[in-house]
Amino acid sequence: MASEKDLNLEATELRLGLPGTSDESAKNQMSATPRSNKRALPEESMSSNATASKNCDQETTPHTKAQVVGWPPIRSYRKNNLQPKKSEAEPSGIYVKVSMDGAPYLRKIDLKVFKGYTELLKALEDMFKFKAGEYSEREGYNGSEFVPTYEDKYGDWMLVGDVPWEMFTNSCKKLRIMKGSEARGLGCVV
Amino acid sequence: MFWGSRKTINMNYFPDEVLEHVFDFITSHKDRNSVSLVCKSWYKIEKYSRQRVFLGNCYSISPERLIARFPGLKSLTLKGKPHFADFNLVPDDWGGFLYPWIKAMGKSRIGLEELKLKRMVVSDESLELLSKSFPNFKSLVLVSCEGFTTDGLAAIAANCRFLRELDLQENEVEDHRGHWLSCFPESCTSLVSLNFACLKGEINLASLERLVTRSPNLKSLRLNRAVPFDTLQRLLIRAPQLVDLGTGSYVNDPSSEAYKKFKAAIQSCNSIRSLSGFLEVAPRCMSAIYPICENLTFLNLSYAAGLQSNELTKLIQHCRKLQRLWILDCIGDKGLGVVASACKELQELRVFPSDPFDAGNAAVTEEGLVLVSAGCPKLNSLLYFCQRMTNAALITVAKNCTNFIRFRLCILDPIKPDPVTNQPLDEGFGAIVRSCKGLKRLSLSGLLTDQVFYYIGMYAKKLEMLSIAFAGDSDKGMLYVLNGCKKLRKLEIRDCPFGDAALLEDMGKYETMRSLWMSTCEVTLGACKMLAKKMPNLNIEIINENEQTESNLDDNQKVDKMYLYRTLVGHREDAPEFVWLL
Numbered sequence: 001m002a003s004e005k006d007l008n009l010e011a012t013e014l015r016l017g018l019p020g021t022s023d024e025s026a027k028n029q030m031s032a033t034p035r036s037n038k039r040a041l042p043e044e045s046m047s048s049n050a051t052a053s054k055n056c057d058q059e060t061t062p063h064t065k066a067q068v069v070g071w072p073p074i075r076s077y078r079k080n081n082l083q084p085k086k087s088e089a090e091p092s093g094i095y096v097k098v099s100m101d102g103a104p105y106l107r108k109i110d111l112k113v114f115k116g117y118t119e120l121l122k123a124l125e126d127m128f129k130f131k132a133g134e135y136s137e138r139e140g141y142n143g144s145e146f147v148p149t150y151e152d153k154y155g156d157w158m159l160v161g162d163v164p165w166e167m168f169t170n171s172c173k174k175l176r177i178m179k180g181s182e183a184r185g186l187g188c189v190v
Numbered sequence: 191m192f193w194g195s196r197k198t199i200n201m202n203y204f205p206d207e208v209l210e211h212v213f214d215f216i217t218s219h220k221d222r223n224s225v226s227l228v229c230k231s232w233y234k235i236e237k238y239s240r241q242r243v244f245l246g247n248c249y250s251i252s253p254e255r256l257i258a259r260f261p262g263l264k265s266l267t268l269k270g271k272p273h274f275a276d277f278n279l280v281p282d283d284w285g286g287f288l289y290p291w292i293k294a295m296g297k298s299r300i301g302l303e304e305l306k307l308k309r310m311v312v313s314d315e316s317l318e319l320l321s322k323s324f325p326n327f328k329s330l331v332l333v334s335c336e337g338f339t340t341d342g343l344a345a346i347a348a349n350c351r352f353l354r355e356l357d358l359q360e361n362e363v364e365d366h367r368g369h370w371l372s373c374f375p376e377s378c379t380s381l382v383s384l385n386f387a388c389l390k391g392e393i394n395l396a397s398l399e400r401l402v403t404r405s406p407n408l409k410s411l412r413l414n415r416a417v418p419f420d421t422l423q424r425l426l427i428r429a430p431q432l433v434d435l436g437t438g439s440y441v442n443d444p445s446s447e448a449y450k451k452f453k454a455a456i457q458s459c460n461s462i463r464s465l466s467g468f469l470e471v472a473p474r475c476m477s478a479i480y481p482i483c484e485n486l487t488f489l490n491l492s493y494a495a496g497l498q499s500n501e502l503t504k505l506i507q508h509c510r511k512l513q514r515l516w517i518l519d520c521i522g523d524k525g526l527g528v529v530a531s532a533c534k535e536l537q538e539l540r541v542f543p544s545d546p547f548d549a550g551n552a553a554v555t556e557e558g559l560v561l562v563s564a565g566c567p568k569l570n571s572l573l574y575f576c577q578r579m580t581n582a583a584l585i586t587v588a589k590n591c592t593n594f595i596r597f598r599l600c601i602l603d604p605i606k607p608d609p610v611t612n613q614p615l616d617e618g619f620g621a622i623v624r625s626c627k628g629l630k631r632l633s634l635s636g637l638l639t640d641q642v643f644y645y646i647g648m649y650a651k652k653l654e655m656l657s658i659a660f661a662g663d664s665d666k667g668m669l670y671v672l673n674g675c676k677k678l679r680k681l682e683i684r685d686c687p688f689g690d691a692a693l694l695e696d697m698g699k700y701e702t703m704r705s706l707w708m709s710t711c712e713v714t715l716g717a718c719k720m721l722a723k724k725m726p727n728l729n730i731e732i733i734n735e736n737e738q739t740e741s742n743l744d745d746n747q748k749v750d751k752m753y754l755y756r757t758l759v760g761h762r763e764d765a766p767e768f769v770w771l772l
Contacts, residue, residue, distance in 0.1 A: 070277035070684070071659070072546050072575060072602050073633075075334065077360040077388065079546060081469075082495060164522070166553060167498065 094169055100128045100146070100177035111169045117161050124148060128177060135161045147178045206231075210239045219244050238262050245269065246679075246704050248286060248310065249729065252759045253294035263295075265304035265329075272707050272753055273657075274682055275309055276334060279709060279751070281735060283766045289316040290764075296323030304329040304355075311335070317342030321349035329355035329383075336362040340389065344370035351375075354407075355383040365391030372397040381405040385412035387436050387467060392416045403428045412436025415469040423452040430458040434488075437467035444474050453478045466490035466516075473501045483508035487535075490516040492542045499553075503528040514538040519554045519575060526558030530565025538571035543602060546575075556583035563590035571596040579636055580608045584618025588625035597622055598633035604660045607637035614638050620645035623653075633657040643667035647674025655680040665692035672699050682707040690717035697725050705755035716745030718752055722772035729761060730754045732770040 093110035107127055114120045121132050133144030140159050141147045148160040152171040160168070160175070213236055216222055226236040241264040245251065248268045257263070270286020288310050295302055302324040312335045320327065327350045340363065346356065347370055372394050374381075381401070386393070393416050402408060402425050410433060413422065417438030426432070442449045462482050471494050486509050491497060497505075499522045506512070506525075512533040519541050521529075529536070539562060541554055556579045563569060563586065570593040579601050607614055615636040623629060623646050630652055634642065638661035646653065647670035654677050662668065668688040671681070673696070681703065689712030700706060700721075715732070722730040733751040734743075761771045 068604070070274065070279045071604055072543065072600055073277045073657075073659070074542070074546055074575075075276045075360060076278060077334065077362060078492075078542065081388075082493065082542075082544065082546075164553075166520070170498075 094172075096150075096172055096174050098124065098127070098175040098177065100130070101179045101182070103128065109175075111172060116165050117168075120160075121148065124175070124177065130177065137162070141180075145180045147180055148175065149178050150175045206235050209235050213239055217242075241265055242304075243267070247755050247757075248291070249759075249762050250704075250755065250757045253291045255759065257294060257298045257300055261298075261300070263300050264302065265306075266291075266295075266302065267306040267308075268310060269308045270310035272682070272705060273309075273680070274684065274707055274709070279684070280753075281733065281766075281768060282336075284733065284769060285762065285764055285766070286310045287316075287764060288312045289319070292316045292319045292323065296320075300324075301326055303327055304331075306331040306333075307335055308333045309335065311337040312342070313337050314339055314342035314345070318345040318349075321345045326352060328352055329357075331355065331357040331359070332361050333359045334361065339364040340366045340370040340391065343386075344373040347371065347373035347378075348375065351378065352380050353378065354380050356381075357383055357385045357410075358388050359385065361388050363389055365389055367391055369394065371401065374401050376404070379404050380407065382407050383410035383434075384408065385410065385436065387412040387414050387438075387469070389414045389416075395421050399424060399428065405429075406431075408432065410434035410464075412466060413438035415439055419452065419475075420448050423448055423455050426452070426455040426459055430455075431461055432459055433461050434464040435459070435462050435467070436465075436490075437469075439470040440468045440475060441470050441472040442475050443472075449475060449478065457481055460485070462486070464488040464490075466493075468494035468497070471496040473497055476501055476505055480505070480508050484510055486512055488512075488514040492516040492518055492540065494518070495544060499525045507532045509533060511535055516540040516542070518542050518544040520544045521558075522553045523555055523558035523561065526554065527561040527565075530561045533566060535568060536562070536566040537568050539566075539569065540573040541575055542573075543575040546602070553577075556580045559583060560586050560590075563587040567591065568593065570594055573598045573600075575600045575602060577602060578606060578609050579615060579618065580610050581613060581615055581618035581621075582608075582610070584615065585621040588618075588621035592625050592627070594622065594626040594629055596631040597626065597629060598631065598657070599635055600633065601635045604635050605637045614641070616641040616645065620649075623649040628652055631655045634661055635659060639663050640667040640670070643670040647671050650675055652677055654678060656682070658683045658686055660685045662686045662688060665689055668692035669695055672696055678702075679704045681705075683709070683711060685710045687712055690714055693717050694721060697721055700725065700728055700754060701756050703756065705753065707751075707753050709751040711748075713749055713752055714745060715743055715747050715749050718749060719745065719772050721754070726760075727756055727758070728754050729757050730772040731765070732772065733768060734770060735768055 093112040095108050095110050097106050097108055099106045109123065109127070111120070114123065117135070125131060130146045131144060132146060132148055133141045135141055149157050150160055150168070150172045151174050152158050153173055157176070209232070213222070213225060216225060219242070222236060222240060226233045237260060239262060240260045241262055243256065243260055243263055243265070244267045245256070246269050248270050268288070268291065271280055271284060274280060275284070286309060288307060296319055303326050305320070306329075312332060317338055320330075330346060330353075343356075346353065374397075378401075393414065395417065398417070399421065402411065408429050409431065411425065411429065412434070413436055415438050419439060419442040422437055422440070442452070456478060459482060463485060465479070465482070465486055465488070468491060473496060476497070483505065489506070489509060489512055491502065495518065497520075499520055502517065502521045503525045506515070506529055510532060513535050515529065515533065515536060515538070517540070521541070526541075529539075541558075544553075554574070554576045556576065559574055559576070559579075560583050567590070569591045572594065573596075576599070579599065608618070616639055619634060619638070619642050623632070629650055632646070632650065632653060632655070634657070640663045643662060643666070646656070653675045656671060656675070656678065665688055667686070668683070669692050671678070672692070684707075688708065693708070693713050694717055718730050718732060721728070731753045732749050733753065735750070765771055
C-alpha cells in the first residue's frame with residue numbers, strides 16, 4: 001500500500017471521468033459503500049456504469065451513481081418476487097406510441113425518462129412543435145390548439161395530467177395529441 | 191402449607207412432581223431460565239421438564255451440549271445467519287447449517303416434534319434425516335432459509351406420519367416440479383397448516399385437492415402462484431373452516447362461471463381472519479372478497495403489485511376489525527388516510543416499497559404516517575418505507591402513539607435530511623424514544639448525527655435491537671448507545687464512522703448481548719484482535735471477501751465486516767475460508 005503512494009500511480013491511473021475531476025468523487029462512483037466521516041453517499045440509480053462526463057465541476061455527488069449494496073433493507077426474496085412486470089420494464093423503459101392529429105407518422109417515447117408531467121409535455125411540445133398551454137384541474141388545457149390525451153389500460157381516453165404521475169406511467173398505453181376543437185368533450189375550453 | 195414457626199414457605203418440602211406441575215405454567219423462556227438458577231433441585235427439575243428451547247444464535251452452543259442440558263427437548267427454534275444477511279451483506283456459505291443439529295438429535299433419544307428455523311442453510315439431506323429420525327415430528331417452520339429443493343419437502347411429506355404443520359415463509363427453494371405434494375400418503379389426515387406460497391414451480395392440483403379434502407383440521411392454507419383461480423374456488427368448498435388463507439394466482443374474468451362459484455364458496459368461509467397472497471391479481475375480481483373483509487384481523491397485500499391505490503382503499507374500507515396490515519406504498523398518503531379512518535383496531539402496519547430503487551417515486555411520505563398515527567391509537571409496530579420524513583411529523587407521531595414496541599423507518603435515500611428544515615432527523619427520533627417507553631426494536635434512517643444516539647442512550651431503556659446505517663459523526667454516538675441501553679441484545683451497524691475507541695471501551699458489554707455486527711465502519715483489525723484476546727467467551731468473525739490472505743493484512747487496516755457474538759463453545763468448526771475467526 002505504501003509503495004503505491006511513492007510511485008504516484010495516480011497520475012497514470014485509468015479511470016472514468018474528465019481530467020481534473022476530484023479523486024474523491026471518482027472513488028465515490030466506483031465504490032458501493034462510502035467510508036469517510038462526511039458520508040459522501042452515492043445515490044441509487046438504474047445505471048451501473050458511472051460516468052462523470054456531464055458534471056465535471058463536482059464537489060458534490062456525480063451525475064450517475066452506483067447502487068448501494070444492501071440498500072434499501074429489503075429481503076432478497078421480496079425484491080426478487082415483487083415486480084416481475086417492472087423488472088422487464090427497467091432495462092427497456094416504458095415506450096408508448098405518440099400520434100398527433102394531422103401528422104403523417106407516429107413517434108415513440110420512453111415515459112421512464114421523465115420525472116413528471118412538466119418534462120413530458122415539454123418533450124412532446126419539442127417533438128411535434130406545438131404548445132399545450134397551462135393545465136388546470138378544472139379546465140384542462142385552457143386556450144390551446146392541441147391537447148395531450150392518452151389511452152389507459154381499460155381502453156378509455158383520458159386527459160394527460162389528471163392522475164398522479166406514477167399512476168399515469170403505469171396505465172398509459174398510448175398518447176394522442178388531439179386537436180383542441182375535438183377535445184371539447186374532455187372538459188377543455190378552446 | 192407449612193406455616194407454624196416459619197415465616198416463609200419452604201418449597202423443598204414439595205415432591206418433584208408438584209414442582210414440575212407448577213413449572214408447567216411457566217412458559218416464557220426468560221422465566222424458565224430464571225427458574226433454573228434458583229437452586230440445584232429447581233435446576234434439575236426444570237432441566238428435565240423443559241420442552242421448548244429458543245436459540246437466537248445457533249453458534250452460541252453446540253448440539254451435543256443442548257441435548258445434554260435439556261434431554262426432554264421437543265420443540266426447538268434456531269436462528270442462523272445475522273440479520274443483515276437478508277440484505278446480501280453476508281456471503282452465501284457463511285454458515286448456519288442445520289445438518290449437525292439433526293444428526294446429533296437423531297442419534298440421541300430426543301423426541302423432536304417441532305422445529306422452527308430462521309436464516310439457516312437447510313439441505314435436502316438434513317430434511318430427509320429429520321423425516322426419518324423423529325417418529326412424532328409434527329411441525330416444520332422455515333423462514334428465510336435456503337439450500338433445499340422440493341425433494342427435501344417430498345421426504346417430509348412422505349415420512350412424517352403425524353405432520354400437522356409445514357410452513358414455508360420466503361425461502362429460496364429450488365423447484366424440482368410438483369410431485370412432492372403427492373408424497374403425502376392417503377393416511378395423512380392430520381394437517382392443520384400448509385404454506386407453500388414461496389415455491390415457484392407447478393403443483394399437482396389434483397393431489398392438492400385430495401389432500402385438502404382429507405384434512406378436516408386444516409386451518410391455514412397458503413398457495414403459490416401456480417395454483418389457479420379455479421382450484422382456489424374448489425379448495426374453498428372443501429375447506430370452509432379455514433382461518434388463514436393465502437391465494438395463489440387471483441386472476442379471472444368477473445363474468446365467468448368460476449368467478450360466480452368462487453363468490454358463493456367464499457360466503458361460507460366465515461372463519462377466515464387472515465388473508466394474503468394475490469401474487470397475481472386482477473383488480474376487478476377483488477370485490478368477491480368484500481364479504482369476508484369485516485372479520486379480517488390480518489391482511490397482507492404486500493405482494494399484490496397489480497392493485498392500485500383506489501382498489502386497495504375500497505377493499506380496506508371493509509376491514510373494520512383489522513389489527514395487522516402489510517401493504518405496498520402505492521396505497522399512497524391518501525390511501526393511508528383511509529386506513530386511519532377505517533381500521534381503528536390497527537396495531538401493526540408495514541408499508542413496503544413497490545419500486546425499491548427509485549427513491550423519487552415512493553408514493554408515501556411523512557403525511558401518510560401522521561394520518562395513521564392520528565387515527566389508530568393502538569398502533570404498536572411499524573415498518574415504513576418512504577420517500578421522506580420530517581422531524582415535525584415524527585414528533586406528532588410520538589405524541590399520538592406512545593405504545594410503539596417496534597419502530598422501523600426506512601427513508602429510501604438513506605442520508606436524507608428533513609426536507610422542510612434541512613436539519614438532521616435527530617429530534618424526530620428523539621421524540622419517539624422519549625415518548626415510547628416500551629420500545630424494544632428501532633431502525634433508523636435519514637440524516638442523523640451523534641445527537642440521536644445521545645437520545646437513544648438516554649431514553650430507550652427497554653431497547654433490545656437497534657439497526658443503524660449511514661449515521662453518526664464519531665465514536666461518541668456508538669458509546670451513548672452501549673452505555674445507555676441496558677437491555678440491548680442485538681446491535682447492527684453499517685457505514686458509520688464508529689471505530690476502535692467505541693468498540694473497545696466496554697468489552698464486557700458484549701457478553702450481555704447476543705451479537706454485534708459492524709460493516710464498513712472505522713474498526714481496525716488490531717482492535718478486533720485485542721477484543722478476541724481479552725474476551726474468550728466471544729467469537730469475533732471477520733468476513734473478508736477480498737483475495738488478501740490473513741498475513742497480508744496489517745493491524746491498522748480497517749475491517750470490512752465484523753460479526754461478534756457470545757458463545758459457550760468457542761470457535762465454530764464449519765467456517766468457510768473467507769471467515770477469519772480471531
